Amino acid sequence: MEQKIEHSYLQIRGLNLHITHTGKGELGTVVFLHGFPEIWYSWRHQMIAVAGAGFRAVAPDFRGYGLSDQPPEPEKASGEDLVADLLGILDALSISKAFLVGKDFGAMPAYGFAICHPDRVCGVITLGIPFSPTSFSFGSLPEGFYISRWQEPGRAEADFGRFDVKRVVRTIYVLFSRSEIPIAEEGQEIMDLADSSTPLPEWFTDEDLAVYAALYEKSGFRYPLQMPYRVLPNFQNIADPKVGVPALLIMGEKDYVFKIPGMEDYIRSGMVKKFVPDLEIIYMPEGSHFVQEQSPDQVNQFILTFLKNHSVVA
DSSP states (O other): OOOOOEEEEEEETTEEEEEEEEOOOTTOEEEEEOOSSOOGGGGHHHHHHHHHTTOEEEEEOOTTSTTSOOOSOGGGOOHHHHHHHHHHHHHHTTOSSEEEEEEGGGHHHHHHHHHHOGGGEEEEEEESOOOOSSOOOOTTSOTTBHHHHHHSTTHHHHHHTTSOHHHHHHHHHHHHTSSSOOBOOTTOOGGGGSOTTSOOOTTSOHHHHHHHHHHHHHHOSHHHIIIIITSOOOOTTSSSOOOOSOEEEEEETTOGGGGSTTHHHHHHTSGGGGTOSSEEEEEETTOOTTHHHHSHHHHHHHHHHHHHHHOSOO
């Protein structure tokens, strides 16, 4: 019988955070951390799979996303907030130790938590983003690079504001599932890079789009544009930013992130292992930026193998 995903709210650091959960957890707990434009729902396939294998699955909406409360001052967002929220969630659920699975910018709090609270982490799995103690340079990319555009206060808000939420989410999913980096020409905005006639990826249905759109209708884009695009990861304040727990990196070889200058060499050369010594890397030849939704069965198997190899339960 398929597991049912349940919904709860936790009072964490002054905010009501929405979490989803399923499974009894005989073998431990797995916490899934979403990226953008994702939400807890982007882990629906993985939550059912790990729960069916004997783990407890927990997937929150980050503060300011989906059904979680908006922080009172989004402009003061920091990566430390997400790490502290994660600690609060584990404590509220009486979880002493968990596996962390992070996608896209969800890798930031996953790695940050593993560095700051290694005794609370069994292992870390990230999809699409490796650990790096410093940000990658975007200086060699054109001015129309989407991150550069979205870092500019007000620009993305104006761009997005021309369309309804459903169209915005749809366009971002279309653009980010491609193998090319989203870059606008002069006089063009990011939302102009795809129109309503561009088909959705075959693995992303209209029903899926409706779920995402409803959640972003609730949260809006004010905080998601601040976190992560105007708050890039920064581990400079940590004396030795090294991930000491077992880790797995799943990279789609058709993920546009691979084409960010320096990214592919950093991963393939093994340089990343300087900071994550116990790291396994899996490359998915046809994988896009959304491998967990594109190829859920394959990704589920990679995750389950890692979990079972590193589970603390005999």
